[in-house]
Amino acid sequence: MTDRLDRARDDFSRSIGFLLQRAHHAFRARIVAALAGSGLNPGQLAIVAALASVNDLSQRELTRLTDIEKSSMVIFLNQLEADGWVERRTHPTDRRAHAIHLSEAGRARLGPVGQRLAAAEATFLHGLSDEEARQLAGLLHRLADR
DSSP states (O other): OHHHHHHHHHHHTTOHHHHHHHHHHHHHHHHHHHHTTTTOOHHHHHHHHHHHHSOSEEHHHHHHHHTOOHHHHHHHHHHHHHTTSEEEEEOSSOTTSEEEEEOHHHHHHHHHHHHHHHHHHHHHHTTSOHHHHHHHHHHHHHHHTO
C-alpha cells in the first residue's frame, strides 16, 4: 500500500496546483496558530493588514485591494467593527460611502499579532535563502497579477 501511495505522491508532485495547495495548507496552519487568541481569522487578516498600510479606504477599495468577495467583506467588516478592530467613518470625499478605518485599539492589537505572523512566515520559509524567498514572491506575484 505504501508503494502505491508513494507513486501517487510522485505523480501529484509534478502538479503545480497540488504543490500550491500543499504549500497553502502548510502556511495557513502556521497563520492560524499565529492568530490564535487575537480574535482575527485568516479571512479578516488581509483587511486589517491593508488598513494598517492605507487607512480610510472605502469598502469598494478594500474589496478591490484584497480580492475578498463583496458579501464576505460585509460579514468580515461587521465582525471587525463589533470586535473593535475597525471603525466606519464618513468618507472624506464621498458622503454616500463609509471610510473603513483601523481603530487605535486595532492598531495596538495588531503589533503583537504582526510579530507572530512574521515569525510564522519565517518558519514557513526556513530552508530557503533570502534570494529564493524573493524569487518565490516574485513568481507568485506574476501568477497572481494576471
